[in-house]
Amino acid sequence: MANEVLELEDINKFYSGTLHVLKGIELTVREGEFLALMGPSGSGKSTLLNILGCLDKPTSGSYFLGGQDVSTMSDAELSSIRSRYLGFIFQQYNLLPQYTVVENIEVPLIYQGIRLDHTTKKRCEALAELVGLGLRLDHRPMQLSGGQQQRVAIARSLVNRPHLILADEPTGNLDSKTSVEIMVMLARLNQMGKTIVMVTHENDIAGWARRIVRMRDGNIESDESNEPWPLPEGAPELPVHLLEGAA
Amino acid sequence: MDPLSLALIAVLTGAIAFLLTSDKGRRGLELALRSLWLHKLRSFLSMLGIIIGTSAVIILMSFGEGSEKDVLDDIKRLGTTNIIVRSVKPPEDANSNMRQRVATYGLTYDDMDLFRTIPAITRMVPMRIFPQETRRGAKGHNSRVVATIPQYAEVNELKPVQGRFLTEDDEALMNNVCVLGSETAKNLFPFEDPIDSSVKLGQFAYVVVGVLADRMPTGGTGGSQAAEDFNHDIYIPLSTSRGRFGDRIMIRAAGSRSMEKVDMHQITITVQDIDKVRPVGTMIREMLADAKRHPRQDWALTVPLDRLELVERTKANIRQSLGIYASISLLVGGIGIMNVMLATVTERTREVGIRRALGAKRSDITFQFLVETMVQTGIGGILGVGFGCSYVFVHALLHSMPQFSFLFQDGSPSPILHLPSITWSLTTAVGVGVIFGIYPAMRAAHMDPIEALRHV
Numbered sequence: 001m002a003n004e005v006l007e008l009e010d011i012n013k014f015y016s017g018t019l020h021v022l023k024g025i026e027l028t029v030r031e032g033e034f035l036a037l038m039g040p041s042g043s044g045k046s047t048l049l050n051i052l053g054c055l056d057k058p059t060s061g062s063y064f065l066g067g068q069d070v071s072t073m074s075d076a077e078l079s080s081i082r083s084r085y086l087g088f089i090f091q092q093y094n095l096l097p098q099y100t101v102v103e104n105i106e107v108p109l110i111y112q113g114i115r116l117d118h119t120t121k122k123r124c125e126a127l128a129e130l131v132g133l134g135l136r137l138d139h140r141p142m143q144l145s146g147g148q149q150q151r152v153a154i155a156r157s158l159v160n161r162p163h164l165i166l167a168d169e170p171t172g173n174l175d176s177k178t179s180v181e182i183m184v185m186l187a188r189l190n191q192m193g194k195t196i197v198m199v200t201h202e203n204d205i206a207g208w209a210r211r212i213v214r215m216r217d218g219n220i221e222s223d224e225s226n227e228p229w230p231l232p233e234g235a236p237e238l239p240v241h242l243l244e245g246a247a
Numbered sequence: 248m249d250p251l252s253l254a255l256i257a258v259l260t261g262a263i264a265f266l267l268t269s270d271k272g273r274r275g276l277e278l279a280l281r282s283l284w285l286h287k288l289r290s291f292l293s294m295l296g297i298i299i300g301t302s303a304v305i306i307l308m309s310f311g312e313g314s315e316k317d318v319l320d321d322i323k324r325l326g327t328t329n330i331i332v333r334s335v336k337p338p339e340d341a342n343s344n345m346r347q348r349v350a351t352y353g354l355t356y357d358d359m360d361l362f363r364t365i366p367a368i369t370r371m372v373p374m375r376i377f378p379q380e381t382r383r384g385a386k387g388h389n390s391r392v393v394a395t396i397p398q399y400a401e402v403n404e405l406k407p408v409q410g411r412f413l414t415e416d417d418e419a420l421m422n423n424v425c426v427l428g429s430e431t432a433k434n435l436f437p438f439e440d441p442i443d444s445s446v447k448l449g450q451f452a453y454v455v456v457g458v459l460a461d462r463m464p465t466g467g468t469g470g471s472q473a474a475e476d477f478n479h480d481i482y483i484p485l486s487t488s489r490g491r492f493g494d495r496i497m498i499r500a501a502g503s504r505s506m507e508k509v510d511m512h513q514i515t516i517t518v519q520d521i522d523k524v525r526p527v528g529t530m531i532r533e534m535l536a537d538a539k540r541h542p543r544q545d546w547a548l549t550v551p552l553d554r555l556e557l558v559e560r561t562k563a564n565i566r567q568s569l570g571i572y573a574s575i576s577l578l579v580g581g582i583g584i585m586n587v588m589l590a591t592v593t594e595r596t597r598e599v600g601i602r603r604a605l606g607a608k609r610s611d612i613t614f615q616f617l618v619e620t621m622v623q624t625g626i627g628g629i630l631g632v633g634f635g636c637s638y639v640f641v642h643a644l645l646h647s648m649p650q651f652s653f654l655f656q657d658g659s660p661s662p663i664l665h666l667p668s669i670t671w672s673l674t675t676a677v678g679v680g681v682i683f684g685i686y687p688a689m690r691a692a693h694m695d696p697i698e699a700l701r702h703v
Binding site: 053055056076079080082083088090094095096097107108112115116156160 | 278282601610
């Protein structure tokens with residue numbers, strides 16, 4: 001059995017004291033899993049993702065990330081956990097408009113306290129190349145299409161060699177063709193051993209995952225493994241040699 | 248350089264060194280510049296308050312410096328180791344029998360002999376001053392005769408542009424020679440070389456031996472000293488004046504004339520060093536206050552050093568009030584910047600959320616926005632210093648050019664760049680940045696990352 005990346009024990013979350021959003025969630029994610037978190041709006045999946053992402057704290061319960069209990073950590077410690085162990089992919093891409101592609105990929109390194117130099121730049125360029133933006137290193141987000149922006153976001157989520165990649169509706173703003181491209185990329189990353197937890201409400205998208213967890217009213221309704229969609233014929237291989245050096 | 252500006256410079260260079268050398272500082276600086284460049288007009292407008300504030304400080308302080316220099320120059324022309332004693336015509340009491348046909352008053356040769364007993368005095372220059380028309384052929388000039396001794400030139404740092412000043416020989420031999428002030432020379436000898444020509448004062452002719460350079464009139468600072476224009480003077484040896492004019496002087500005024508007997512109108516006493524000026528001044532005052540010698544107050548004593556110190560004291564007061572104006576304008580500028588930063592923080596809520604999600608600590612966010620405000624006020628300060636300095640420079644330049652004299656009021660001071668105010672205003676500007684940047688930066692840092700990410 002692979003190592004546990006994260007383990008949730010009896011996670012409860014209340015909003016404004018009375019609104020019970022998460023009701024005793026128990027969840028374990030192991031290394032190399034690709035988990036899709038599904039559920040209607042209000043089911044608590046976003047809250048759960050925020051807790052997994054150390055952006056929010058549970059009201060009660062324990063959250064072990066890589067063996068450390070993060071549920072009692074301070075804001076500064078959580079920031080440090082985010083910069084070291086987590087990679088984020090958002091629905092809105094959330095790139096910084098004043099930065100170029102490479103500079104956007106560098107941002108998590110800054111907050112890890114790594115000195116930016118030639119080596120880190122090379123690595124970020126390699127990651128940009130990995131996601132197919134090798135020719136657009138100096139472009140700014142405004143000059144890129146949605147799909148391209150999301151690829152930059154994927155490269156950014158890899159730069160700190162995270163234990164866990166958290167994706168919040170990564171294809172929510174993309175057309176179906178681009179969505180498939182992005183999902184193929186995530187599936188490839190997962191094949192290469194990256195652990196991914198993704199929130200989505202589309203069955204098509206969830207179909208790319210190996211495990212699907214459905215939530216309803218703050219409870220886990222079902223938790224089953226899934227045979228992911230086969231990678232389409234002729235889908236581009238990720239240049240793995242870049243990933244070896246880069247991520 | 249005063250310790251305050253030194254400390255401020257140290258803090259400023261420390262902050263700059265940190266921003267330039269440390270990795271975090273350099274990145275913060277770069278990020279701040281980029282964010283400001285993204286909204287050029289807004290950044291400039293919010294800087295405007297600081298620009299106006301700093302340039303106002305520099306311009307005000309430079310004008311203060313300029314007018315102060317005018318006053319100090321005036322005083323220094325009188326000499327800081329000098330004591331000036333003058334004869335003053337006392338008011339005549341109409342009903343008393345003290346009324347004399349010939350008004351006798353003022354400093355006497357006896358007084359001067361008495362002063363000679365004070366060892367600290369190195370030099371005494373007596374002067375007799377009376378108006379007398381100077382004639383050369385048909386030309387006349389209403390000049391002021393100054394009968395004095397050769398040392399007068401040393402005391403007043405006079406330089407003849409032509410010929411020489413009076414000499415010891417002139418004094419000893421009662422030579423009929425004279426030295427002309429620049430205006431007197433210009434009036435009497437518009438075209439010719441005055442040297443060795445003769446002019447007539449009263450009944451006697453005097454040979455011109457020298458002409459003096461143009462001399463700045465005194466401003467009559469402080470009121471105890473009348474304003475004087477030396478350029479209409481004509482200088483003759485003191486001994487000659489006693490011989491030729493006698494001790495009585497006839498003053499003709501429109502429709503009347505009066506006689507005066509005054510030994511000396513002024514004695515300029517030079518003391519060997521600055522510490523002795525006050526004690527000697529006191530001694531002279533006591534000597535003159537003797538009722539047997541001077542039953543009435545017919546003398547006045549001026550110690551330029553006293554006035555110098557008075558000016559130094561008022562300087563501090565002026566500085567203080569200028570400091571208050573400056574603080575107010577910088578305060579207003581700071582509030583403007585804070586306002587803009589608060590709007591900026593709201594506008595960039597999402598950026599804050601993204602950075603937080605990617606691992607930025609609260610302190611990183613605070614630092615980012617704080618540096619941005621500091622850079623903004625710093626640049627505003629530098630622009631303000633640049634504007635203030637150029638204004639002072641241009642004003643002083645125009646002031647010095649006669650063809651632009653119509654722009655300025657007579658006697659208005661020319662500004663002199665006040666260097667400490669540059670460092671002072673610059674550090675205050677950056678300080679304002681820190682103070683007014685803290686609140687918006689903290690507000691950004693304490694936003695909930697989840698809310699911030701959801702912000703549109």
